[in-house]
Amino acid sequence: MPIPSTFKAFRIDHDVQGEHQAEWQSMTAEQLSDGDLSVQVHYSSVNYKDALAGTGSGKILRNFPLNGGIDVAGEVIASTADGFVPGDKVIATGCGLSETRDGGYSEYIKLDSRWAISLPDGLDYQQAMTLGTAGFTAALSLYRMEINGQTPDMGPVVVTGATGGVGSLAINILHKAGYEVHAISGKPEQFEWLRHLGASQCVDRHHLFLGDQPLESAAWAGAIDNVGDQLLSGLTRVIKPWGNIASCGLAGGHELHTTVMPFIIRGVSLLGINSSNCPTPLRKQLWQRLAGQWKPEQLDSICKRVISPAELEPVFAEMLEGGSLGRSVVRIG
Ligand SMILES: NC(=O)c1ccc[n+]([C@@H]2O[C@H](COP(=O)([O-])OP(=O)(O)OC[C@H]3O[C@@H](n4cnc5c(N)ncnc54)[C@H](OP(=O)(O)O)[C@@H]3O)[C@@H](O)[C@H]2O)c1
Missing domain, CATH: 3.40.50.720 (NAD(P)-binding Rossmann-like Domain)
Structure with a gap:
């Protein structure tokens, strides 16, 4: 199934004066950063870096415009990559999302399969994004x-x-x-x-x-x-x-x-510690641990809220004021 011609995403841009702009808006499939996996996004999360990027308080994006969200979890709907087929559940964290390429605050994303991780047994999408970056x-x-x-x-x-x-x-x-x-x-x-x-x-x-x-x-x-x-x-x-x-x-x-x-x-x-550019073999090994021997026993208690993309901005503001408590997960779609 191809990505629909138009869909919604939290797109971060700056205008000709360099003024920060970010909102949940329509965009086209042609505007998406390229990748060999087309994914329907189910969940993302809110990290400190997302708050910096989403409010323009920190220089996170290296090019504009880009969709926010350094974490993503969703289902492959089309693949030209070895090892992934439609229906596969995948996650990605860091790896340039919302930095050099479109991130996970979007109904659809194209991922580079070199950075995609199969959702480990023992985690569902929401749990994977409670962990996230x-x-x-x-x-x-x-x-x-x-x-x-x-x-x-x-x-x-x-x-x-x-x-x-x-x-x-x-x-x-x-x-x-x-x-x-x-x-x-x-x-x-x-x-x-x-x-x-x-x-x-x-x-x-x-x-x-x-x-x-x-x-x-x-x-x-x-x-x-x-x-x-x-x-x-x-x-x-x-x-x-x-x-x-x-x-x-x-x-x-x-x-x-x-x-x-x-x-x-x-x-x-x-x-x-740099989670963003961790080599894929170690990344896969650590996600297996996170789903098994190191899976947090109080993951549900750490997931403090599940929000919609429309609720991102107040969460960003609270985070930048030092008010974070546990994790905020974003349900997309
Ligand atoms: N190296 C990496 O790969 C990597 C990956 C993820 C995050 N990070 C960084 O790790 C940090 C935490 O990220 P996060 O997503 O966990 O953020 P977060 O959820 O917003 O947590 C940050 C916590 O730091 C404390 N804090 C906030 N402002 C502070 C201040 N002015 N002085 C002292 N403590 C303060 C607060 O905890 P208390 O109120 O309990 O003290 C706050 O809950 C951020 O700097 C983020 O950029 C780095």
Whole structure:
């Protein structure tokens, strides 16, 4: 079945003055970025990057116009790619969606089959998009930490930006993987929910001071950091010998001021996490884990709302103000 000649998408553009424009509007099949898989979209999700792109607050799109949505889940309706046939259920996260090519906030999308993943057994579309880029990033963080020697018996792992998408999923995945998990959050009113996800201790980031010496008393064996800037700088001072810090976010700022002391005295490792361009074989392996041994047990509780494309803009605004709670999934069509 071909993609219909016209359909709707959340299209992001800027006018001749460079003014940001974005709305759910009609577009034609000819306008879509090319790809060897034609997909009818069922679900997408809202990530911090989507909020930056959808509001024009961050330079995410490299060319205009493009459909927003860095995540997508849907059914193949036409394929010229080996290994995919109409009726297959597929997902894609990152991989240039809403950056260099049209993304998932659209009734139809053309995907490059090199980046498409068959929906793993054990996940439906909504669960896959509750995970989406956020869950994949949490899994990639833990994978890289463990490749670098992190084990549960080294001690607790702390998660920052704990109530957000990556943070809440990281807590639930770490807990399932056998780690003692601590949470740092700016929302004390959500501490009970964070405990429900598996955090045994919750710390209010507004009352947290991690010292100002290059090395302070070590508090955690590892960290998954969504915040960056002063909080990440503080974490480098307090991670135990041979611990790992997975740096995945910048919700609090993109700078990092630290010293080499944690690295050369304690052997701490700072691991860079980029979910967007992860090689496909590792991507497939991690999605299998997300559907199996690392599948978050509280996925339903982390999916805080299922919205329509018309409801995207208030969710973007809330996210950019630091108000995120769990994951927002977008039902398309
Ligand atoms: N490297 C990658 O591949 C990758 C992939 C996905 C996301 N990311 C990045 O990871 C971060 C989290 O993404 P997300 O989708 O989980 O976003 P999110 O759902 O909006 O969560 C962000 C969380 O960070 C905390 N936060 C917000 N503003 C803050 C501030 N000014 N100072 C300190 N903490 C603040 C809040 O948690 P509390 O209120 O609980 O503290 C918020 O819930 C973003 O920076 C995003 O760009 C990176």
